[in-house]
Amino acid sequence: MRGRTLTQLTAGFLLTSVVAATPATAQKAAAKTDFHQWAPTPPLGWNSWDCYGPTVTEAEVKANADYMARYLKSSGWEYVVVDIRWYVGNDTAHGYNEKNPDWNIDSYGRFVPAPNRFPSAAGGKGFKPLADYLHARGLKFGIHIMRGVPVVAVQRQLPILGSKATAADIYSKEGQAGWLHDMYTVVAGRPGAQEYYNSLFQLYASWGVDFVKVDDLSSPYHKPEVEMIRRAIDLSGRRIVLSTSPGETPITEAKHVQQHANMWRTVGDFWDSWEQLKEHFEVCNRWAPYIRPGAYPDADMLPLGRIGIRAERGDDRMSRFTRDEQYTLMSLWSIFRSPLMFGGDLPSNDAFTLSLLTNKDVLAMHRTSTNNRQLFRKDNLIAWTADDPNTGDKFLALFNAQDQELAPASEAAWASAVITRQTPGQSQPVDVDISGASKLYLNVRDGGDDIAWDHANWLNPVLRNGSNSVLLTSLPWKTASAGWGKAAANKSVSGADLLVAGKKYDQGIGTHSNSMIEYDLPTGFTRFQATAGLDNAGAAQNTGGTLQFLVFTKNPFRPMPADSARVSVALAQLGLMGPCTVRDLWTGKTTTAATGEFAPYVRRHGAKLYRISKTKK
Structure with a gap:
C-alpha cells in the first residue's frame, strides 16, 4: 500500500504542513475524531495483489487508477492500493525473492519505494508523486506493509526517528511470519518501539497515504502491535484507514479489532475457487454480528476479471468463477457489507465484469443497509436479509x-490421516490394492486449515503387478480438477519443483485441495503405490496446509x-x-x-x- 502528503484536503480540513503533526497537537486532534468516521461505509477500491503479486509497477498502478477515475469513481470506487513488497527492486512473480532482494530503505529503517518500479519516487520523494497523481483524479491512495521492523534495519542497527534506540533494540524473532522473512516482531513497551511505528506513519502521512493494509497482523492476532499501529495512525495527523490481514481474525478478538481497525480479515487469501467461496457462507454468518459503521469484517478481495498476470496463484487468466458464481460472490459480499477490493486488472475488464461493479441498486444496498444477517440455511439453500433504514424495505x-456430493472417506479404497507440517516427513506412504479395478481416482480434501495453502503432491506414483510397474505420470489422466490452479505432472501446482520436507522429487503430480484426478487403468495391475505429501509451498505458510489424501477405485461422485x-x-x-x-x-x-x-x-x-x-x- 502507498502513501500521500500532508498537504491534502482530508474529509473537510486542510493539513498545511509537509511534516507530521507534533505528538501533542496530533493527539489533541485525534481525541476529537473517531477513526470509524473515516470509513462511514465499506471501502471500495482496487488492489494490485491478484493480478501483479509483489511486482506491480507505477505505470500499471496509474493505468488502473485512470480506469477507476473514468468508469468506477461515479459509482463510489475510490481506493487504489499497491500491495506487498513495493520496496524490493527485483522481486519475482509466483514466489518472493528472498535470496538476493534489492532493498530500498531509508536511514531510519523505513522501507521506501523501489525507484526502478516507481520512477516518480526517485530522489527521496517516496510515494508522494504517485499519491498526488491519484488525488488529482479524485481518488485515494493505499499501500500494503508487513507488521514489524525490517530484518535489514535490525542487521544494520539503523536509528529510530524520535528515539535514542535503534532497530536492534526493539525487535524479537518470536512470531516472525513463516511465509515471508522481511520483518521481525516489534516488542511493545521497549524504548523506541512506539516511536518506530510513529515514524512509519509520519512518513506515510507526508506521502499522502489514505489507506494502509497491515499484513501478518490478524492470524495469529498481534494485539500489542495492533494497538501501537492504531496509536501511530492517530498521532500522524492524517486520516488513514486501517485494514488488517490475513487469515481469520480470532473471533474472540472481535471487539478489540473493531475498536482499533476499520476492516479486518475473516479468511486467508481468497482466490477464484468455488470451494473457498462456499466456505464464506459460514464465515460471513459468524461475523455478521460485528458489522458496524467504520468497522467491517473483510471477506477479502474480489478475484474477478483478469487476474494472475504476475500473481502468486495460477497464471494469466480471466477469473475461473462462472457467471453464476460471480453473482453469488458479489451478492454475498454486498449484503454482508464486506469492503469491496477488486483484484483484477481494471483496463482488461469486459462488459460483464464492469456491470458487476457499477450496479447502482446493489451498491446502494451495500452502502446503506442495516441489520445484515443470514435468515436461514437449509442444507445448501441459503437466504440472507437486510433492512433499508430509509424506506422500511x-x-x-x-x-x-x-x-455434486462426494462419497465419504469411509468408502475410499485408501485414506490417509490428516497431513500437516507437524506430520513426520509431512507425508504418508500410499499402498492400495487395485485388483480388478478399471478406474483410479486420486482425491485430496482440505483438512480444515484457514490459510488455503493446501499444496498437495502424489509422489512417485506407480502401478504394480509383481515385478512389472509403470509410472502413473507416464499415463494421461482422463480429468483433473484442483481447488486452486491446475494439476501438473512432475511439477507442484504452483509450477515449482515437487518438494516435500525439503526433499526434491522428479516424478509426481502436483495439485491442491479440493481436487480429483481420474485415470482409466490399464489392465493387469494389482497395486497402486505412492507417497502423499504436503508440498513445501504449503508447509511454509503460517500453520501450513492441512490435507487428507484418498484413493477410490469406484466412482466417488453422487448424482448431480x-x-x-x-x-x-x-x-x-x-x-x-x-x-x-x-x-x-x-x-x-x-x-x-x-x-x-x-x-x-x-x-x-x-x-x-x-x-x-x-x-x-
Missing part, C-alpha cells in the same frame, strides 16, 4: 450452493443435483404482511407481486438479489 439474497432449486421464503420471516412488490436488483426488473410466500428458482452455484416492498394501495 427489505433486501433478500437467495443462494443455491448445492454441489438439478440445475436449479426453489428457495422458499415466507414474507412474514421478513416482517412483511400483505401483498409485496419484488424487484430484482441485478436485472432491474420488477419480477412479481408476492403474498405470503416468495419462492423463486435459483441456479446451482448462483444467486438472486431482491428489494421487497409493501405494495402501495
Whole structure:
C-alpha cells in the first residue's frame, strides 16, 4: 500500500504542513475524531495483489487508477492500493525473492519505494508523486506493509526517528511470519518501539497515504502491535484507514479489532475457487454480528476479471468463477457489507465484469443497509436479509450452493490421516490394492486449515503387478480438477519443483485441495503405490496446509443435483404482511407481486438479489 502528503484536503480540513503533526497537537486532534468516521461505509477500491503479486509497477498502478477515475469513481470506487513488497527492486512473480532482494530503505529503517518500479519516487520523494497523481483524479491512495521492523534495519542497527534506540533494540524473532522473512516482531513497551511505528506513519502521512493494509497482523492476532499501529495512525495527523490481514481474525478478538481497525480479515487469501467461496457462507454468518459503521469484517478481495498476470496463484487468466458464481460472490459480499477490493486488472475488464461493479441498486444496498444477517440455511439453500433504514424495505439474497456430493472417506479404497507440517516427513506412504479395478481416482480434501495453502503432491506414483510397474505420470489422466490452479505432472501446482520436507522429487503430480484426478487403468495391475505429501509451498505458510489424501477405485461422485432449486421464503420471516412488490436488483426488473410466500428458482452455484416492498394501495 502507498502513501500521500500532508498537504491534502482530508474529509473537510486542510493539513498545511509537509511534516507530521507534533505528538501533542496530533493527539489533541485525534481525541476529537473517531477513526470509524473515516470509513462511514465499506471501502471500495482496487488492489494490485491478484493480478501483479509483489511486482506491480507505477505505470500499471496509474493505468488502473485512470480506469477507476473514468468508469468506477461515479459509482463510489475510490481506493487504489499497491500491495506487498513495493520496496524490493527485483522481486519475482509466483514466489518472493528472498535470496538476493534489492532493498530500498531509508536511514531510519523505513522501507521506501523501489525507484526502478516507481520512477516518480526517485530522489527521496517516496510515494508522494504517485499519491498526488491519484488525488488529482479524485481518488485515494493505499499501500500494503508487513507488521514489524525490517530484518535489514535490525542487521544494520539503523536509528529510530524520535528515539535514542535503534532497530536492534526493539525487535524479537518470536512470531516472525513463516511465509515471508522481511520483518521481525516489534516488542511493545521497549524504548523506541512506539516511536518506530510513529515514524512509519509520519512518513506515510507526508506521502499522502489514505489507506494502509497491515499484513501478518490478524492470524495469529498481534494485539500489542495492533494497538501501537492504531496509536501511530492517530498521532500522524492524517486520516488513514486501517485494514488488517490475513487469515481469520480470532473471533474472540472481535471487539478489540473493531475498536482499533476499520476492516479486518475473516479468511486467508481468497482466490477464484468455488470451494473457498462456499466456505464464506459460514464465515460471513459468524461475523455478521460485528458489522458496524467504520468497522467491517473483510471477506477479502474480489478475484474477478483478469487476474494472475504476475500473481502468486495460477497464471494469466480471466477469473475461473462462472457467471453464476460471480453473482453469488458479489451478492454475498454486498449484503454482508464486506469492503469491496477488486483484484483484477481494471483496463482488461469486459462488459460483464464492469456491470458487476457499477450496479447502482446493489451498491446502494451495500452502502446503506442495516441489520445484515443470514435468515436461514437449509442444507445448501441459503437466504440472507437486510433492512433499508430509509424506506422500511427489505433486501433478500437467495443462494443455491448445492454441489455434486462426494462419497465419504469411509468408502475410499485408501485414506490417509490428516497431513500437516507437524506430520513426520509431512507425508504418508500410499499402498492400495487395485485388483480388478478399471478406474483410479486420486482425491485430496482440505483438512480444515484457514490459510488455503493446501499444496498437495502424489509422489512417485506407480502401478504394480509383481515385478512389472509403470509410472502413473507416464499415463494421461482422463480429468483433473484442483481447488486452486491446475494439476501438473512432475511439477507442484504452483509450477515449482515437487518438494516435500525439503526433499526434491522428479516424478509426481502436483495439485491442491479440493481436487480429483481420474485415470482409466490399464489392465493387469494389482497395486497402486505412492507417497502423499504436503508440498513445501504449503508447509511454509503460517500453520501450513492441512490435507487428507484418498484413493477410490469406484466412482466417488453422487448424482448431480438439478440445475436449479426453489428457495422458499415466507414474507412474514421478513416482517412483511400483505401483498409485496419484488424487484430484482441485478436485472432491474420488477419480477412479481408476492403474498405470503416468495419462492423463486435459483441456479446451482448462483444467486438472486431482491428489494421487497409493501405494495402501495
